[in-house]
Amino acid sequence: MSARPYRVRFAPSPTGYFHVGGARTALYNWILARQHEGTFVLRIEDTDEARNKPEWTEGIISALAWIGVEPGTYEGPHFQSEYAATHLDAARKLFDDGNAYYCDCTQEAVRQRVGPNKGYDGFCRDRQLGPAEGRPLRFKVPQPGSTTVVDLIRGEPVFDHDTIEDFVLLRGNGTVMFLLANVVDDMAMNISHVIRAEEHLPNTPKQQLLWKALGAEPPTWAHVPLLVNEKRQKLSKRRDPVAMEMYRDEGYLADAMKNYLMLLGWNPPGDEEIVPWSLVELSFKLEDVNSSPAFFDVRKLRAFNADYIRKLSVDDFTEACRPWLTGDKAPWSVERFDPAAWERMAPLVQTRVEVLGDVPGMVDFLFDEPTRDDASWAKAMAAPAPALLDDVIDTFEALQPWTADALKAELELIGTKHGLKLGKAQAPVRVAVTGRSVGPPLFEAL
RNA sequence: GGCCCCAUCGUCUAGUGGCCUAGGACACCACCCUCUCAAGGUGGCGGCACGGGUUCGAAUCCCGUUGGGGCUGCCA
Numbered sequence: 001m002s003a004r005p006y007r008v009r010f011a012p013s014p015t016g017y018f019h020v021g022g023a024r025t026a027l028y029n030w031i032l033a034r035q036h037e038g039t040f041v042l043r044i045e046d047t048d049e050a051r052n053k054p055e056w057t058e059g060i061i062s063a064l065a066w067i068g069v070e071p072g073t074y075e076g077p078h079f080q081s082e083y084a085a086t087h088l089d090a091a092r093k094l095f096d097d098g099n100a101y102y103c104d105c106t107q108e109a110v111r112q113r114v115g116p117n118k119g120y121d122g123f124c125r126d127r128q129l130g131p132a133e134g135r136p137l138r139f140k141v142p143q144p145g146s147t148t149v150v151d152l153i154r155g156e157p158v159f160d161h162d163t164i165e166d167f168v169l170l171r172g173n174g175t176v177m178f179l180l181a182n183v184v185d186d187m188a189m190n191i192s193h194v195i196r197a198e199e200h201l202p203n204t205p206k207q208q209l210l211w212k213a214l215g216a217e218p219p220t221w222a223h224v225p226l227l228v229n230e231k232r233q234k235l236s237k238r239r240d241p242v243a244m245e246m247y248r249d250e251g252y253l254a255d256a257m258k259n260y261l262m263l264l265g266w267n268p269p270g271d272e273e274i275v276p277w278s279l280v281e282l283s284f285k286l287e288d289v290n291s292s293p294a295f296f297d298v299r300k301l302r303a304f305n306a307d308y309i310r311k312l313s314v315d316d317f318t319e320a321c322r323p324w325l326t327g328d329k330a331p332w333s334v335e336r337f338d339p340a341a342w343e344r345m346a347p348l349v350q351t352r353v354e355v356l357g358d359v360p361g362m363v364d365f366l367f368d369e370p371t372r373d374d375a376s377w378a379k380a381m382a383a384p385a386p387a388l389l390d391d392v393i394d395t396f397e398a399l400q401p402w403t404a405d406a407l408k409a410e411l412e413l414i415g416t417k418h419g420l421k422l423g424k425a426q427a428p429v430r431v432a433v434t435g436r437s438v439g440p441p442l443f444e445a446l
Numbered sequence: 447g448g449c450c451c452c453a454u455c456g457u458c459u460a461g462u463g464g465c466c467u468a469g470g471a472c473a474c475c476a477c478c479c480u481c482u483c484a485a486g487g488u489g490g491c492g493g494c495a496c497g498g499g500u501u502c503g504a505a506u507c508c509c510g511u512u513g514g515g516g517c518u519g520c521c522a
Contacts, residue, residue: 171520202517438483
């Protein structure tokens with residue numbers, strides 16, 4: 001275990017969206033830094049030109065802020081590209097110390113020698129080649145030997161060196177590879193704990209070898225379980241809904257999202273799953289994180305979100321809905337929105353939505369022509385509905401005072417006249433007014 | 447192919463050798479409540495992958511099998 005002051009880093013690559021798995025590791029790092037009064041470092045892995053757009057970095061920062069990691073409360077953002085010179089220095093030192101060598105093998109030549117399923121064979125290890133255009137620099141993996149990775153979650157997996165090829169440090173064009181850059185950055189930043197997804201575990205022995213060859217004590221590692229889809233595959237942008245921005249835009253509450261994310265691979269003490277964030281911060285321990293992958297279940301997330309919405313005060317709920325009612329997201333024209341009507345409806349809507357994005361669909365009949373659900377219409381308008389509706393119109397037009405209780409009493413009377421209980425009698429009225437057969441309580445809505 | 451990781455209800459998990467006849471949550475089903483739909487309440491369905499050990503005793507420890515996943519780039 002490291003005796004260094006606690007410094008952790010979250011190092012996403014700017015790819016245009018913020019992955020839910022990344023959000024979870026960010027949270028882990030963030031909590032741990034706070035628990036140990038250490039430092040949380042945000043470093044953007046931007047060495048790939050194709051992934052280096054300023055707005056993407058902004059996206060990462062704003063998504064972090066959404067889940068409570070506010071700019072100003074952490075160190076950064078740092079950019080990997082800022083360390084380019086340091087990367088090259090490290091490569092030179094590795095070469096000078098005899099821990100790395102240049103290689104002039106073509107990929108075809110290597111494949112011919114070793115076959116299709118094997119890595120590089122170390123052909124140039126002792127050829128004493130110097131640097132030249134087109135020659136990659138390779139790390140000389142100590143042979144024979146083995147590396148034990150001490151991992152807070154995985155135990156101590158051992159990797160035999162003869163299964164690790166002499167991997168490339170510098171490309172033939174002289175640019176640095178991610179693996180080296182990552183190690184050098186972590187060293188330069190004095191990172192004490194590297195907490196990241198399990199997919200990086202197989203690279204860890206290589207990185208650990210690099211730390212040692214560069215004369216430093218490796219950090220404490222922790223590889224957290226992957227988040228997977230229903231087919232148990234790593235969540236990917238292409239086939240799975242993984243962008244935090246998307247959940248935010250659909251009306252998930254940050255607190256619900258955070259709570260749910262923390263439950264994947266870990267759970268708080270006690271019987272409750274929905275817990276205040278303060279308890280999470282207090283009781284989270286890396287050692288308690290499981291090692292098996294977890295399915296990211298949107299249905300459970302929705303249930304959590306619904307619960308968090310219900311726990312909001314009516315005022316907070318009303319406020320939280322604003323973007324969906326009066327902003328760009330509102331499906332009706334803004335002038336027709338009536339805040340007073342919405343205020344009366346809000347508590348009724350609150351127990352009926354799972355995400356804030358569902359709210360407009362619940363109250364649209366107040367501010368717009370209702371969109372008619374044809375199936376409901378056909379079902380509700382069968383006889384004796386038309387006759388009943390005529391009576392309803394006559395009665396309601398004259399009704400004083402116009403209150404939910406009075407409306408209900410009147411409809412009950414009319415229903416009896418047509419041989420219908422209230423449950424049946426309300427259906428045609430509801431469909432006529434809201435366009436649908438389900439929705440908030442009818443008489444309050446009227 | 448090689449290396450590594452993983453394995454408790456459908457899903458997320460509790461469980462660290464006796465408190466386990468395996469607990470909770472989501473989902474699902476039923477009932478109650480009810481103007482629809484929700485919410486709320488009550489109950490139900492459902493699991494230790496398999497085979498060997500170790501032990502008085504195993505979901506828990508060991509080995510193997512099977513299954514799943516990740517990595518295996520001059521990507522990050």
